[in-house]
Amino acid sequence: MKQENIRNFCIIAHIDHGKSTLADRILEKTGALDKRELKEQTLDSMDIERERGITIKLNAVQLKYKYNSEEYYLHLIDTPGHVDFSYEVSRSLAACEGALLVVDAAQGIEAQTLANLYLALDNNLKVIPVINKIDLPSADVDKVLEELENIGFDKDEVVLTSAKTGVGIDELLTKIIEVIPAPKGEKDKPLQALIFDSLFDSYRGVITSIRVVEGEVKVGDVIKMMETGAVYDVVGLSINTPKEVAVKSLKAGEVGYLFASIKSISDVEVGDTITLENNKAPSRLPGYKPMKPMVYCGIYPIESNKFEDLREALEKLKLNDAALTFEPETSKALGFGFRCGFLGLLHMEIIEERIEREFHIDLIATSPSVVYEVIQTDESKVLVDSPAKMPRREVISKTLEPYVKCSIFTPSDYIGPLMELCQEKRGNFINIDYLDKERVTINYEIPLSEIVYDFFDKLKSYTKGYASFDYELIGYKESNLVKMDILLNGEVVDALSIIVHKDFAYNRGRAVVEKLKEIIPRQMFEVPVQAAIGMHVIARETIRAMRKDVLAKCYGGDVTRKRKLLEKQKAGKKRMKQIGSVEVPQEAFLSILSTGDKK
């Protein structure tokens, strides 16, 4: 493989703008797969990814393409398309020299597209703008062209495609070869290979996706992870075409997979650099950051005897997901479970869904919390990732919460309502950037906990779905935080407690008790639902007692029907958790999140 004939590139796009379909079309055009072999969206291999239309785990494919009677090797590196995974995105970008910036011809540029574009530019990538879905009746190519010009592209650089019909794909492939530079790097230097993804395979252990930046790695080499210090023998190397093909070595500029009988994914950190144990590189490649969970929640099995199964499920998922953290936690209301840390809300939802779907464990998840800092009167600092860990009020000197810089990309019509929303979410205005007359980026500093709460839903409903947003952590700020408890039938349900800003506690409390009244079915007795700060009740609702649950009729001695009815009632109850004397459905624990639209 001639190094000057290699092109490493990725595709960056907003969710739904057709990234995966475009990738499929490129695979088809380069003969990597014929139409028959193409399951829809080949690169996204997990069911959930396909259903949600997002790419969770990364993937790299080698494609061959003849151009000017020369054979070129195109390495297409897939990236996740969600803000939760922005670090992983940045590492995939670092493995490339170029990127295709895909914009939907009907929707235009969105916040995420921009965020990823800036990431790509930060990584010194050559960017080819692509307007996709030009076949759509609602496509407005001229408008999108203008938008691209406004962010600094030249009209001539833009490629128009329809991944659906195949229009423009040849032109795009040519552009990739002509515009994206070949990788630099020297084969004879000490090995520096970037880990940009890893995956656990139950037969082969951890499979590491690498981009060799300098030097060469061969089967049999002894390698060392520069950050974790772990040392392994290389058992195998391969490339994905997208069928797996074993190779003997990977040289500077090349992309492939490395197997080294690695049992724990924690030894393989995305962003780390692989070098040779006996010919070490002088330094790590730049850009490494340890992964840190941003959002925590308690996860409990509905059936308490499933605790060990849940542990096993989390351990298995952890093998494949270095960002997931968990440790045992006990709740008075929910029994034994785990406090789990996630990169963001989407990451959390995906993990919960995978546990329920792949491991068949019914879960209760408590409402997500960010990590707060509490400075105690003795000046010691406590990290609070769960309301249960909040110190007593008497020993708190001050409380801090994480803030993010939030960039909202929106048509200018919605500036008013969005600023109102940000204000309501305790945001501090930074500025507004005008992209053109109709599109703006609004920048705010907002507490992360507000983003975790219902920001996204509100953003979408305030702007009929037109706005999109992206955020990055900027640090901690002092904030007047209190723990709010929820009482059912006079008893505190620890799993329902949340940490809120004191000035907003009353509204949150009202919303939560109203929502719980709606969700918790009538019981055999009246159940008061209260929100309280300390001993002080700030909101109250009452769930009236159930009055009737029997049916009287018995036609012609058909008592089997009575049994069926009873069994149905019983099954419904199984999905509920007994808390004290009250039966609480699963959704109740998340209801604290979704009180959004009710006022």
Add this chain to the structure above:
Amino acid sequence: MKSIGCYIHIPFCESICSYCDFCKNFYNEKQVDAYLKELEREIEDSYSKLPIDTLYIGGGTPSSLNIKQLEKLFEIINKKLDLSILKEFTIECNFENTTIEKINLFKKAGINRISFGLESINGDILKILERDANKENITKLINYCNQIGINNVNIDLMYAIPNETLKILEDDLDFILSLNINHISTYSLILEDHTKLKINNIKYIDEELDAKMYELICSKLENWDHYEISNFAKHKSYRSNHNLKYWHNEEYYGFGLGSSGYEGNIRYTKTKSLSKYLSGDYINKDSIEYLSPKDKIYYDIILNLRTKEGIDLEKFSKIYKKNLKDYYDYTDLVKNNLLIEKDNHLSIKEDLWYISNSIIIRFLEGEVTNE
């Protein structure tokens, strides 16, 4: 020798009520004739010859049959079934098509209990239910029953019907109580699939009002024997022995289209397709439920707990050779006054009957699983 109950279904009606999802067909003289012939064959085919102590002819509307057909029905019954120890013989009737002549025939056939479907006397409610009722006719027929010695008469009353008020219900009850009857069955409206009401998207009344209606019925019938959630007898001696078989988890034959039965270790429901039935394909195979001892215990619990006396613990341990406590741990339920254990019976207090399913579910959750 063991005795058993028997239910015979007559699936014909002259008009179809808006709420009814039970097995029914429009009355058609020829079809009824064919049906009765087939019924005779079915009984010959599947009757295991146990003597019958309670016999119940239900519908549909048995009284929609003409005199000749009723005679044929009684002839089959007398010829084919062992009625040597028959105690109670009930027929379901509709006031609109019951005549003095038919009542005379019932008397002659040995019927000693008549169950009339009334449901309501209020014009607006009857319109919703698509039924008819005439006070004079009702009074006349019931008086006649008493006159000739059929003095065990039941009235079915339905409540919780859209637009119904407590006042309407009270008027219904007052009318029923003015009649010379000694048994009342009350049912709150159930919106079943494929009924006119359901198709027309009728909704249930408020749960609170429904419960208040039930309370009104209970208080109006305070001096009656409230022996099962929905059944009241003027005196204990007027309880329906046949219906008690259902609630006591005792056996009964089911003959006729769509009828259910319980024999030995099997519960079954006959086919609801008239054409299948007429071609001799009686049983709906999917409906057969084979009962393990555990299943029987399950039924013992869910059915008996609907009655005033509840589960007879002595009888239970005689049948299953172990105490109920060994199968289900219900100590908490007794402690919390959800169950009453008294005189070797375990029962739910009357004021909790309307939410008894919740209690029964809790009971079932206490299953002892140390085997």
